Amino acid sequence: MAAIASAVALCVAGALLAAWPGASIAAATLLRVYFNNERLATKPDDCAIVFELRREVPKTEAVAAAALRQLFAGPSAAERAAGYRSPFSSATAGLLKRVFIEHGTAYVDLNDPRPLLPGATSSCGAAEFNIQIERTLRQFTTVRRVILAIDGEPRRFYEWMGQSCDLTNDQCDPAPFRRRRP
Amino acid sequence: MSYTVKFYKGDYVQRQQAANADQAVAYVEHHFNSSSSPSADYAVVVVGSNASNTSRNWGRWYAKAIAEQFGTGIGGDQGLLVGGWDGRGDGNVKHTRMPAVLLEPLFASHPQRADAIRSEAGQAALARILAESIRRFFPDGGLVAFSVGHKYKTSSPNDRGAALAGGGTEADHAEKVLQKAEKLLTEEPAAPAQRLLRVMKGEKLLFETPVDEDAVLTWSSDRNLLFIPDTGDAPDAAPAAAPRAARPAPKAARRTARR
Numbered sequence: 383m384a385a386i387a388s389a390v391a392l393c394v395a396g397a398l399l400a401a402w403p404g405a406s407i408a409a410a411t412l413l414r415v416y417f418n419n420e421r422l423a424t425k426p427d428d429c430a431i432v433f434e435l436r437r438e439v440p441k442t443e444a445v446a447a448a449a450l451r452q453l454f455a456g457p458s459a460a461e462r463a464a465g466y467r468s469p470f471s472s473a474t475a476g477l478l479k480r481v482f483i484e485h486g487t488a489y490v491d492l493n494d495p496r497p498l499l500p501g502a503t504s505s506c507g508a509a510e511f512n513i514q515i516e517r518t519l520r521q522f523t524t525v526r527r528v529i530l531a532i533d534g535e536p537r538r539f540y541e542w543m544g545q546s547c548d549l550t551n552d553q554c555d556p557a558p559f560r561r562r563r564p
Numbered sequence: 565m566s567y568t569v570k571f572y573k574g575d576y577v578q579r580q581q582a583a584n585a586d587q588a589v590a591y592v593e594h595h596f597n598s599s600s601s602p603s604a605d606y607a608v609v610v611v612g613s614n615a616s617n618t619s620r621n622w623g624r625w626y627a628k629a630i631a632e633q634f635g636t637g638i639g640g641d642q643g644l645l646v647g648g649w650d651g652r653g654d655g656n657v658k659h660t661r662m663p664a665v666l667l668e669p670l671f672a673s674h675p676q677r678a679d680a681i682r683s684e685a686g687q688a689a690l691a692r693i694l695a696e697s698i699r700r701f702f703p704d705g706g707l708v709a710f711s712v713g714h715k716y717k718t719s720s721p722n723d724r725g726a727a728l729a730g731g732g733t734e735a736d737h738a739e740k741v742l743q744k745a746e747k748l749l750t751e752e753p754a755a756p757a758q759r760l761l762r763v764m765k766g767e768k769l770l771f772e773t774p775v776d777e778d779a780v781l782t783w784s785s786d787r788n789l790l791f792i793p794d795t796g797d798a799p800d801a802a803p804a805a806a807p808r809a810a811r812p813a814p815k816a817a818r819r820t821a822r823r
Contacts, residue, residue, distance in 0.1 A: 420601040426603070426604070426606075427639040429599060467601045501726030501727065504599075505645055506671070507600075508650075509649045510600055541575075544648065544655045546658070
């Protein structure tokens with residue numbers, strides 16, 4: 383199933399390539415990342431409005447990982463000058479430990495972000511953090527849901543975010559991360 | 565009526581359970597907001613997904629009072645994020661059996677607001693509004709539970725929350741505000757039952773006078789005059805006693821100004 387998901391994601395990346403004139407399918411993979419932009423946003427109090435930027439990376443089949451690595455490196459200086467904003471920056475470029483997709487869910491395992499992103503649990507900071515990851519992953523039609531973990535432990539992530547792990551949800555189940563050890 | 569205040573420590577669920585066991589009448593967790601955009605600037609309050617009307621009305625009142633005092637916008641739905649953003653923050657307040665709010669009055673990432681958060685005057689203003697809100701929504705007094713966001717968590721003892729623009733941390737300054745609010749609630753006399761009209765310059769009280777509960781106040785911008793109708797049975801609108809800059813605001817004060 384994971385192989386099928388990866389193949390579909392690759393097709394999506396290929397479709398993106400076809401949509402961008404001048405892109406070289408053989409040499410590169412084109413992806414989208416999503417950041418906030420304080421100049422483009424029409425509702426300044428909505429921290430969950432993001433805007434697309436394009437990234438060209440060396441050709442890869444691991445498009446979800448490539449997109450997240452681009453996201454976690456944050457906007458470039460020129461993009462920041464154009465109003466793009468993100469909690470991510472060069473300091474968080476190594477945040478991704480791994481990502482895999484199973485049954486429509488992207489499981490994102492992070493190296494501990496807590497010391498690097500102390501503002502990410504405020505209501506606005508959490509919106510920025512989560513929406514940028516969600517939108518970047520949901521460019522791939524195989525991804526319908528995103529679950530995050532810190533060092534393979536989703537409970538650690540969601541408790542950091544002040545979000546309950548209880549019978550009303552399954553987001554804190556560590557089993558998928560344990561099944562797919564790196 | 566009188567208030568006692570207790571600070572709760574440990575992980576967030578444990579704090580709420582302890583406040584439940586103590587039968588607190590109200591639960592306040594104090595944070596500051598943060599954004600990657602330094603211009604983000606609004607007041608908002610998170611209440612649990614299971615919040616009572618008291619929690620919701622308390623949160624909205626507080627966010628509006630903060631926005632009026634500091635000149636910020638109001639975030640969320642009229643100042644309220646029910647259940648937090650997509651569930652984030654819900655677990656901080658939804659386990660209480662009493663009304664509970666998670667406060668994010670100002671943005672730590674906004675340079676001017678960060679200056680206010682660091683200042684004595686800014687902390688005093690934040691504390692006064694919080695104390696006023698508690699007196700208004702819990703007029704019978706009782707135990708008020710305070711929780712300093714991020715700080716004193718068993719699972720993450722070094723967490724101090726967001727960095728303030730220009731230096732300092734969210735948690736250390738939230739704690740200072742709560743300590744000042746505790747002082748206002750526990751050391752000052754109970755608010756008088758009568759309606760008061762107050763004129764303030766920043767945190768300094770310039771003028772205070774009782775007015776009739778039903779009086780409709782009219783502001784003339786041409787004359788710079790606030791007209792108080794003489795209803796005959798209203799209390800004398802004589803000049804107030806000497807300003808009392810640091811005393812807590814009576815519960816009716818803000819209602820007075822907005823009518």
